[in-house]
Amino acid sequence: MASRLKQLWNKEYFQTIITIVLVLVIVFGFWYGLQFALNTQYPALAVASGSMCVPYGQGCDGWTHPFERTLHVGDLIIVQGVSVEEIHAAPKPDGNIIVYRSTTKNADGTYTLIVHRAIEKRVVGSITYIITQGDANSGPDQPVPASNVIGKVVMRIPWVGHLALLMRNSSGILIILAIIILLIIIEFILPMLTKGKTETEPTITVEKDKAET
Numbered sequence: 001m002a003s004r005l006k007q008l009w010n011k012e013y014f015q016t017i018i019t020i021v022l023v024l025v026i027v028f029g030f031w032y033g034l035q036f037a038l039n040t041q042y043p044a045l046a047v048a049s050g051s052m053c054v055p056y057g058q059g060c061d062g063w064t065h066p067f068e069r070t071l072h073v074g075d076l077i078i079v080q081g082v083s084v085e086e087i088h089a090a091p092k093p094d095g096n097i098i099v100y101r102s103t104t105k106n107a108d109g110t111y112t113l114i115v116h117r118a119i120e121k122r123v124v125g126s127i128t129y130i131i132t133q134g135d136a137n138s139g140p141d142q143p144v145p146a147s148n149v150i151g152k153v154v155m156r157i158p159w160v161g162h163l164a165l166l167m168r169n170s171s172g173i174l175i176i177l178a179i180i181i182l183l184i185i186i187e188f189i190l191p192m193l194t195k196g197k198t199e200t201e202p203t204i205t206v207e208k209d210k211a212e213t
Contacts, residue, residue: 046162052136075158087130098151099153127146
């Protein structure tokens with residue numbers, strides 16, 4: 001059994017399969033581990049709109065001022081699940097930026113996730129509502145029940161979210177798949193072909209005539 005496994009391990013395709021499986025396990029393990037650690041179903045999200053972006057200079061593009069205290073399209077945000085008591089509501093820039101589900105469903109039955117700043121809390125009967133507002137918007141949003149809150153933003157990473165936004169459309173997915181296929185070819189297939197060619201090439205041995213004595 002051990003010799004059989006050793007023979008399999010020496011094969012390039014078997015090593016390639018094991019490598020791909022390990023990468024998938026690490027990626028999914030990291031994602032589910034992040035969900036557990038941050039106590040939310042959505043621990044990382046990409047910012048898709050400019051409603052939280054306060055323009056500076058020529059505009060709010062995220063490239064000319066990536067580390068300002070605002071959110072840009074293409075930012076990757078890290079979200080932590082919290083209770084309503086842990087959300088600090090105050091006008092910008094002091095209130096927590098939170099992620100919450102919209103109160104109405106989309107045509108496909110899903111809810112839109114909105115990233116806005118919590119500016120006020122209201123208690124009506126036994127229900128707590130959060131009043132939010134985008135930093136770039138002129139007025140507040142409609143009150144949202146605290147039960148709709150996914151969590152608060154605890155970290156912002158500039159630019160990285162553009163990759164996730166690119167994958168939302170078919171052309172972006174094709175580009176990413178093409179890059180992955182190209183990397184696999186360069187990393188695994190080309191070395192295998194080169195090795196196979198080297199092994200099959202005949203060797204020519206030149207023997208020198210022995211000198212007569």
